Amino acid sequence: MLEMQNVSKTLGRRKILESVSLRLKDGEVLCLMGPSGLGKTTILETACGLIKPDRGEVLTNSRLAYAFQDNALIPWQTAMGNMVFALSSYMDRQRAKSESEKWLKRLGLFEAAALYPGQMSGGMRRRLNLARAFAIKPQLMLLDEPFAFLDEAWQDRLTRLIAEFQKKHNSSFLMVSHQLEPVRELGGRLVRLHSSPVVLAT
Numbered sequence: 717m718l719e720m721q722n723v724s725k726t727l728g729r730r731k732i733l734e735s736v737s738l739r740l741k742d743g744e745v746l747c748l749m750g751p752s753g754l755g756k757t758t759i760l761e762t763a764c765g766l767i768k769p770d771r772g773e774v775l776t777n778s779r780l781a782y783a784f785q786d787n788a789l790i791p792w793q794t795a796m797g798n799m800v801f802a803l804s805s806y807m808d809r810q811r812a813k814s815e816s817e818k819w820l821k822r823l824g825l826f827e828a829a830a831l832y833p834g835q836m837s838g839g840m841r842r843r844l845n846l847a848r849a850f851a852i853k854p855q856l857m858l859l860d861e862p863f864a865f866l867d868e869a870w871q872d873r874l875t876r877l878i879a880e881f882q883k884k885h886n887s888s889f890l891m892v893s894h895q896l897e898p899v900r901e902l903g904g905r906l907v908r909l910h911s912s913p914v915v916l917a918t
C-alpha cells in the first residue's frame with residue numbers, strides 16, 4: 717500500500733513536483749510514463765523516503781524494495797555478495813545465502829554468482845538489481861525502468877515473474893517504464909506525465 721497526498725518538491729531551483737497524489741492498493745500495478753527529466757524517479761524516491769517532500773504526506777505500511785535506475789550495486793562485492801549484504805538486514809546469514817542462490821537462479825545469474833558488477837553485462841547487472849529487490853519479498857516494489865537493458869526474452873520472463881510474485885504475495889508495484897507491452901500484460905494502470913512541474917491525482 718502506498719499513498720502520496722499533495723506532495724510537492726523543489727530540487728535545486730526547479731519545482732519538480734507540484735501536487736502529486738497517488739494511491740496504490742495491495743496487489744496493484746501502476747506504471748508512470750513520460751518524457752525524460754520530468755520527475756518520475758523523483759516520485760519513486762519520495763515514495764520510499766529517500767527524498768523528503770517540501771509539502772504533503774507519504775504513507776506506507778509496507779516492507780518495500782527499490783530497484784534503482786542505475787542499479788546501485790556494490791562494485792567491490794560479487795553478485796552473491798551484493799545479494800547477501802542486502803538480505804542480511806532481513807534474515808540470518810544462512811537463509812540470506814540460500815535465498816540469494818534461489819533468486820540468482822531465477823534471474824539466470826547462478827553461474828555469475830562469483831562475478832563482480834564490473835565483470836557483468838548491462839543486462840546482467842539489471843537482473844542482479846532485480847534479483848536483490850525480489851529476494852527481500854517486499855509488499856511494495858518500486859521499479860525504475862526494470863525492462864531497460866533486458867533482451868526480449870528476459871523482458872517476457874520478468875513480466876511473468878512480476879505477475880507470479882504479485883499473485884503469490886499480493887504485493888503492489890509502482891514502476892517507471894517506457895515499455896507499454898509488459899504493463900498491458902500485467903493489467904496495470906498506466907499514468908502518463910506530460911508537463912513540468914508534475915501535477916498528478918490518481
Ligand SMILES: Nc1ncnc2c1ncn2[C@@H]1O[C@H](COP(=O)(O)OP(=O)(O)OP(=O)(O)O)[C@@H](O)[C@H]1O
Pocket residue numbers: 727728732750751752753754755756757758759785
Ligand atoms: N538532487 C537533485 N538536485 C537538483 N536537481 C535534481 C536532483 N535530482 C534530480 N534533479 C532534477 O530533477 C528533474 C527530474 O529528475 P528525475 O530523475 O526525477 O526525472 P525522470 O522523469 O525520472 O527522468 P528519466 O526518464 O530521464 O530518468 C531533472 O531535471 C533532474 O535534473
